[in-house]
Amino acid sequence: MYRVGPSGRRHFPRAVKDAVIALLEEKSSDWTQAKLAAELGIHQATVSSWRGHASASREGERPFRRVQVVAERDQAQDTRVTVRSLVLPNGTRVEGLGMEELLMLVKELM
Numbered sequence: 001m002y003r004v005g006p007s008g009r010r011h012f013p014r015a016v017k018d019a020v021i022a023l024l025e026e027k028s029s030d031w032t033q034a035k036l037a038a039e040l041g042i043h044q045a046t047v048s049s050w051r052g053h054a055s056a057s058r059e060g061e062r063p064f065r066r067v068q069v070v071a072e073r074d075q076a077q078d079t080r081v082t083v084r085s086l087v088l089p090n091g092t093r094v095e096g097l098g099m100e101e102l103l104m105l106v107k108e109l110m
Contacts, residue, residue: 012042017050024051065089066110069102 003011020040023031024047033051037044071084086094086102094105 020047021051067106069099069106 005011020036023029023036024033033047034044037047040047067086067088069084069086084095084097084099084102086097086105088094088109094102097105
């Protein structure tokens, strides 16, 4: 039903994702994301992500957009401390992570 990629993550074929989404969107279906995920042995967040990606692609949007990680100067202190921030398209701001942690987060979001 899936293949394991080099990172150790499971990758499901498009047909599986489409079938799961179709079941969830069927009006007469009694399936919920939680029930379907449990039945298939897939985390509910994965099913939710598939559904969100499907909705976004129908609306012509991409679920994630590329972002740029920049170093900002903390002007409140004169010690020239570098504060790294990641601002997502929805306005969520991530601060206080090191560059390696920020890069790992960005890779996970893409």
